[in-house]
Amino acid sequence: xxxxxxxxxxxxxxxxxxxxxxxxxxxxxxxxxxxxxxxxxxxxxxxxxxxxxxxxxxxxxxxxxxxxxxxxxxxxxxxxxxxxxxxxxxxxxxxxxxxxxxxxxxxxxxxxxxxxxxxxxxxxxxxxxxxxxxxxxxxxxxxxxxxxxxxxxxxxxxxxxxxxxxxxxxxxxxxxxxxxxxxxxxxxxxxxxxxxxxxxxxxxxxxxxxxxxxxxxxxxxxxxxxxxxxxxxxxxxxxxxxxxxxxxxxxxxxxxxxxxxxxxxxxxxxxxxxxxxxxxxxxxxxxxxxxxxxxxxxxxxxxxxxxxxxxxxxxxxxxxxxxxxxxxxxxxxxxxxxxxxxxxxxx
Numbered sequence: 639x640x641x642x643x644x645x646x647x648x649x650x651x652x653x654x655x656x657x658x659x660x661x662x663x664x665x666x667x668x669x670x671x672x673x674x675x676x677x678x679x680x681x682x683x684x685x686x687x688x689x690x691x692x693x694x695x696x697x698x699x700x701x702x703x704x705x706x707x708x709x710x711x712x713x714x715x716x717x718x719x720x721x722x723x724x725x726x727x728x729x730x731x732x733x734x735x736x737x738x739x740x741x742x743x744x745x746x747x748x749x750x751x752x753x754x755x756x757x758x759x760x761x762x763x764x765x766x767x768x769x770x771x772x773x774x775x776x777x778x779x780x781x782x783x784x785x786x787x788x789x790x791x792x793x794x795x796x797x798x799x800x801x802x803x804x805x806x807x808x809x810x811x812x813x814x815x816x817x818x819x820x821x822x823x824x825x826x827x828x829x830x831x832x833x834x835x836x837x838x839x840x841x842x843x844x845x846x847x848x849x850x851x852x853x854x855x856x857x858x859x860x861x862x863x864x865x866x867x868x869x870x871x872x873x874x875x876x877x878x879x880x881x882x883x884x885x886x887x888x889x890x891x892x893x894x895x896x897x898x899x900x901x902x903x904x905x906x907x908x909x910x911x912x913x914x915x916x917x918x919x920x921x922x923x924x925x926x927x928x929x930x931x932x933x934x935x936x937x938x939x940x941x942x943x944x945x946x947x948x949x950x951x952x953x954x955x956x957x958x959x960x961x962x963x964x965x966x967x968x969x970x971x972x973x974x975x976x977x978x979x980x981x982x983x984x985x
Contacts (some may be wrong), residue, residue, distance in 0.1 A: 655707070655710065656704045656705070656711040657671070657675065657679065661699070666696070670797035673797070684717070695754070698771065700792075701718070701776070704778065711725075720743070724745050737886075738870060744767075744805070745767070745769075746805065749856075750783060750785065753782060763778060763782060764778070764779075771875075774801045806889045813892040815895055823853065823900065834910065850907045854904065934976045939969045
């Protein structure tokens with residue numbers, strides 16, 4: 639039964655409470671970042687509530703949950719004592735990226751790419767974050783790259799000194815993921831451009847459309863709401879230190895740089911699509927011209943064949959011994975005149 643329980647927990651992506659990973663950060667401890675499970679986290683949170691945050695220590699907990707687990711949200715309601723705004727944000731269905739203040743905590747909605755990202759517009763999901771002076775909660779429904787990169791960094795020894803710094807590290811990790819996506823899209827566009835210059839059209843226009851939709855979706859979902867961020871940076875919570883505010887402002891500026899790069903890539907894709915469309919139109923015009931010329935050249939012989947093929951009396955040259963060659967000469971003459979007129983118009 640125990641083995642079955644462990645297998646079920648792994649299939650959900652977390653322990654029995656849906657906790658994927660948990661860390662206790664304490665700069666004064668021998669181990670600044672220590673992994674904890676949901677039971678240890680619940681005990682620490684209960685002890686912290688009893689102390690009512692009167693101790694001037696810098697210890698805080700980061701808990702990362704899988705919301706696909708049935709018990710995850712119930713565990714948060716029971717033990718985490720989060721703001722009601724956080725739970726409202728989970729269910730409101732508005733995935734736009736934003737960071738705003740709720741009571742004495744920060745609520746952030748961040749859109750990230752899936753861990754198995756394949757450059758498809760659908761490979762984007764939401765990460766919900768609650769940041770307080772003693773507790774940081776991140777929750778997602780599907781594995782995401784940025785938060786996994788942060789987990790890897792913490793396992794490697796990175797120990798942010800405050801909860802705000804942890805949020806700032808997460809935002810910078812997401813900016814790094816976006817930079818890699820921009821580089822990947824750029825390399826794909828470079829290959830498509832080389833194929834275009836070589837004259838190999840294939841299906842590049844459809845591939846460019848997929849990349850453009852991906853960039854548009856990323857830019858729409860990842861661009862932070864300026865008003866909410868401005869209000870946060872102008873009036874941060876009292877527990878947030880000024881250096882943390884400046885670091886948070888710097889991480890959002892990195893977002894702006896990446897988003898500008900995405901905008902430039904969109905313009906480049908648009909120009910390539912217009913170039914491909916122009917090449918396709920030119921090929922279609924060329925094919926249409928060839929079809930028109932063939933139709934014009936076949937017109938005289940079709941007309942004469944129709945006239946001479948009528949089963950009536952008085953057909954000219956019917957009894958002339960050179961009638962066939964005379965008709966051929968007439969058809970050739972009219973065909974030559976039609977060809978001259980068609981090619982003259984083309985030039």
